[in-house]
Amino acid sequence: MQEQTDPPGEPSPGLVSTAIQAITQHIRSEGLAPGDPLPSEAAMTRQLNVSRTVVREAFRSLSAMRLIDMSAGRRATVAKLDTGAMSMVIEHGITTQQISVQQVYDVRRTIEMRTVALAALRRTDQEAQAIAQSARLMHENFKSPEAVMEHDIAFHEAIAAASHNPVFSLIVTAFSGVTRRTWVIGWRTRSSDEDQLKMIKGHEDIADAILKGDPRLAAEHMAQHFDKSVKALLDAGIA
């Protein structure tokens, strides 16, 4: 193979990168939507005049970023928007200590001050119910930290969803992984049942404000929530 003249213009950034570009370019130029099938590996192999190895690594890379879905036997398809890659980047930043937990919380605060206000304005009744439901489940399971945490995360993601802007959802969800790793630390600083219930009450206040459709009040409660959370982490000595 490889008889095709490859114009000696570029310094060749590697065949795989080229293949990745070719695939994304295909999605763009064909105007593919989520669920639409991509060319088979064999077809791509012919089109690009490279080995299947190269094409496969390209497909696999896009799959790792969750831009496409792959499964045995079937052709790859365009994927729905997914947090996969973004959360891996954030986690990588955290584990290699290039970003701190506190910095993530600052970004979360910035974003969620907005999502909560948007949610108060745009939420459907069903979304308001889902948000309130998460808060309620936090309350009901407050003896089980694990459960409280999962409902807490669901609470924030539900608010982001109710903002009706998928980019906000994407970012908030990407941070959930970090939250899962630090949440318990903050919880432990609230030693008494009273403190813990007060924290949960904060969530119920937010849910109420969203239900009432009051963006200012919702944002205010969210700000307090974050201020307390960050303080809890700082008290616990998180950098």
Next chain:
Amino acid sequence: MQEQTDPPGEPSPGLVSTAIQAITQHIRSEGLAPGDPLPSEAAMTRQLNVSRTVVREAFRSLSAMRLIDMSAGRRATVAKLDTGAMSMVIEHGITTQQISVQQVYDVRRTIEMRTVALAALRRTDQEAQAIAQSARLMHENFKSPEAVMEHDIAFHEAIAAASHNPVFSLIVTAFSGVTRRTWVIGWRTRSSDEDQLKMIKGHEDIADAILKGDPRLAAEHMAQHFDKSVKALLDAGIA
């Protein structure tokens, strides 16, 4: 190969995913920092009892997300924080019409209202200079839309950098690709030199406020800037 018993516990999400996890796990457990070398493909092959094909696809996937750096002959190394993956996700969302340009701008506005305030508070003199410099270059080259756009993008990235929170930088930079595809549209709606210079003046106002260290004023100018930009896009009929 493959004699090793793989415990029939999990429903096997694919060998490559497992390998990816093993590698990231290695980074975590060894506490690797950017630049540190990873095990060779051969070593990973032995450790995981899978073929080199699988290990290679795993490495390549992480490389595509820019979590590791690869180059011929050398072993892969842990990568510095990079926007690569994030911008691909955003671009994918845009090209498959799962998110709109306006939604991206709403997120940008939310984030940059914060970065500009932080920049006003935390910028070094050098950073303030870089920001002002970008605004000045926009002004000087205002006859060349391409140049104005690149300096505009650099302007916003410089502000994010001056916020001293790499997560903000990450997100703002990830959006630059989208900006590059839509910027010209907004520019065209400002038909007269006067309109165009007024838009550039907005940037200089922001730079001044940051130089003065006035976060409220900086945020105010940034808000105006975004409102006008969004209006320009809407006038041009961007969904």
Next chain:
DNA sequence: CTCGAAAACCTGTATGACAGGTTGTTATTG
């Protein structure tokens, strides 16, 4: 026309081979 089995196609994984880049070692030379 319906249904089911075979054929054709596709992805997942393994193996082996070789080119070319990188690094550490060793032997040569001044």
Next chain:
DNA sequence: CAATAACAACCTGTCATACAGGTTTTCGAG
């Protein structure tokens, strides 16, 4: 002895081939 040049060992990049097992298409039997 020190500097250096040649070499060996190792590593990644790419290709070809093979086969197992899943999925879709086709087509013939009823």
